[in-house]
Amino acid sequence: MSLLSVQALDIRHGLLQAVCGVSFEVDEGETVALIGANGAGKTTLLRAIAGVHRPSGGQISFDGSDVTQTPAYDRVAMGIALVPEGRRLFAGLTVEENLRISCASGRKGDWTVDRVMETFPMLKARRKARCSTLSGGEQQATAIGRALMTNPRILLLDEVSLGLSPLVVELVYKSLESFIASDATILLVEQDLNRAVKVASRVICMLEGRIVLEGGSQEMTRARITNAYFGHQKHSRSEPAP
Amino acid sequence: MSFLTSIVQGGLLGGYYAIVACGLSFMFGVMKIINLAHGVLTILAAFALWAIADKLEYDPFLALIVVLPAMGGLGWLLQRAILERSARSGELVPILSTFGLAIVLENTLFEQFGADTRSLAPYVGSLSYDSVDLGAGVRIGKLAILTFVVAVLLLGGLQLFLIYTHLGRAIRATAEDPETVELVGVNSRSVNAIAAAIALVTVGLAGLFLGLRTSFDPYAGSMQLIFAFEAAVIGGAGSLWGTLAGGIVLGIAQTLGAHLHPQGFLLAGHGAFLLVLMGRLYVSGPHFLFFRRAKLG
Numbered sequence: 341m342s343l344l345s346v347q348a349l350d351i352r353h354g355l356l357q358a359v360c361g362v363s364f365e366v367d368e369g370e371t372v373a374l375i376g377a378n379g380a381g382k383t384t385l386l387r388a389i390a391g392v393h394r395p396s397g398g399q400i401s402f403d404g405s406d407v408t409q410t411p412a413y414d415r416v417a418m419g420i421a422l423v424p425e426g427r428r429l430f431a432g433l434t435v436e437e438n439l440r441i442s443c444a445s446g447r448k449g450d451w452t453v454d455r456v457m458e459t460f461p462m463l464k465a466r467r468k469a470r471c472s473t474l475s476g477g478e479q480q481a482t483a484i485g486r487a488l489m490t491n492p493r494i495l496l497l498d499e500v501s502l503g504l505s506p507l508v509v510e511l512v513y514k515s516l517e518s519f520i521a522s523d524a525t526i527l528l529v530e531q532d533l534n535r536a537v538k539v540a541s542r543v544i545c546m547l548e549g550r551i552v553l554e555g556g557s558q559e560m561t562r563a564r565i566t567n568a569y570f571g572h573q574k575h576s577r578s579e580p581a582p
Numbered sequence: 583m584s585f586l587t588s589i590v591q592g593g594l595l596g597g598y599y600a601i602v603a604c605g606l607s608f609m610f611g612v613m614k615i616i617n618l619a620h621g622v623l624t625i626l627a628a629f630a631l632w633a634i635a636d637k638l639e640y641d642p643f644l645a646l647i648v649v650l651p652a653m654g655g656l657g658w659l660l661q662r663a664i665l666e667r668s669a670r671s672g673e674l675v676p677i678l679s680t681f682g683l684a685i686v687l688e689n690t691l692f693e694q695f696g697a698d699t700r701s702l703a704p705y706v707g708s709l710s711y712d713s714v715d716l717g718a719g720v721r722i723g724k725l726a727i728l729t730f731v732v733a734v735l736l737l738g739g740l741q742l743f744l745i746y747t748h749l750g751r752a753i754r755a756t757a758e759d760p761e762t763v764e765l766v767g768v769n770s771r772s773v774n775a776i777a778a779a780i781a782l783v784t785v786g787l788a789g790l791f792l793g794l795r796t797s798f799d800p801y802a803g804s805m806q807l808i809f810a811f812e813a814a815v816i817g818g819a820g821s822l823w824g825t826l827a828g829g830i831v832l833g834i835a836q837t838l839g840a841h842l843h844p845q846g847f848l849l850a851g852h853g854a855f856l857l858v859l860m861g862r863l864y865v866s867g868p869h870f871l872f873f874r875r876a877k878l879g
Contacts, residue, residue, distance in 0.1 A: 392765065416766060430754070437751050441768065444768040490767055
């Protein structure tokens with residue numbers, strides 16, 4: 341049975357339908373990448389799974405139980421953790437305090453402040469620093485560490501590379517490598533197609549709120565992804581050839 | 583020598599202002615809510631203590647056992663029933679609703695207790711006028727010392743609580759970003775309700791010391807609100823140690839003002855407040871007046 345199951349999910353931002361009729365599943369131990377252009381509904385979808393955005397229809401199940409109406413903090417206690425877009429750290433708190441907040445979830449596990457420091461060595465020297473003084477990469481590492489501190493069963497990563505230099509992105513992903521390899525379940529949104537295909541075992545491509553392509557990352561060619569990404573398949577017949 | 587006395591007395595008076603400002607500073611600095619009902623809530627606590635002392639003939643200190651939890655419950659209710667709902671409609675609405683609440687409470691108190699001024703001083707024996715001789719002509723009141731000690735313990739304790747406990751961290755994080763704390767497993771609604779309860783427990787203590795050192799009537803709240811606001815702003819919003827310092831600055835300014843001229847008491851206090859405010863504006867620009875939203879990225 342799959343760990344996370346999304347069935348016919350509709351999500352709105354007021355009048356705008358951001359996600360319509362999306363269904364997919366994530367199995368335990370899988371790393372799935374959500375890709376798609378800006379405004380495809382990826383972030384909204386992750387936020388709905390985490391529980392900070394109420395869907396207008398459909399169902400989200402986690403580990404066999406319906407969590408569609410469950411508040412976000414209870415979902416964290418069940419094992420869903422989101423690293424939100426733009427990090428959203430508590431700027432007035434130190435790195436360590438940001439990490440310790442996650443103890444509120446009450447989930448037992450082997451993630452401690454020290455283990456986060458080992459996973460992201462760049463944080464070691466900044467442990468007592470206020471988050472407002474951190475660099476982008478350090479902030480992202482803290483945000484991921486904060487989510488890991490809840491000992492999640494599934495980690496939702498939203499645009500880890502946003503606003504970071506390629507070098508720092510490489511560093512952050514390198515730190516995550518051992519975690520991804522350790523049978524962790526991850527659903528990530530990533531703009532960089534090459535990286536998404538490399539990290540994930542399966543890729544889901546969204547376009548204007550719907551899933552247009554889904555499959556194992558081995559069987560994905562770049563052409564298939566770009567076609568789905570820009571919606572060429574759908575419109576190719578109506579558009580004149582250049 | 584009387585100049586030295588003024589400074590010592592002013593510093594001790596500052597302890598009282600710090601207690602009165604504590605709840606306001608906690609709500610303003612930590613929860614980002616300006617509670618205009620703060621003054622009248624202090625009066626409400628004082629009346630509750632007075633009613634228990636007068637009707638049931640309990641010591642006002644003993645009456646705290648009932649009044650402090652009741653004030654905490656009131657804080658919880660205030661957050662859930664009024665502040666939380668009004669905060670959904672924008673940042674200005676909670677201010678307006680606490681203003682409305684203040685008017686309702688003032689008039690309800692007036693209806694219940696009338697216009698007579700009351701005091702808790704008659705119920706504590708000679709505490710309110712006992713004094714200690716420090717030599718060199720300086721005599722200070724026992725109540726003033728007690729007030730100052732309680733102020734240091736209260737504000738210092740709360741500051742340490744915010745820094746070192748899990749709940750304290752959760753309260754600070756919730757004030758910064760109530761949506762994101764939910765993502766790490768914190769129920770922001772109940773954290774805010776607990777924070778409001780803590781704030782009003784300190785208001786209950788403020789009610790005790792107000793009643794012990796002076797007399798009050800149902801409409802005495804607005805003056806307390808002004809003193810509390812001045813102490814909190816002088817000390818800098820968000821820091822409870824700062825509020826203690828702010829209270830002391832205000833107290834010393836007032837007593838020195840009174841030392842110069844009988845009418846100088848309030849004037850010097852307001853003057854010190856405006857001076858600090860102008861200084862801050864000059865140093866950091868008008869932005870410090872507004873809540874600083876965390877900007878990351």
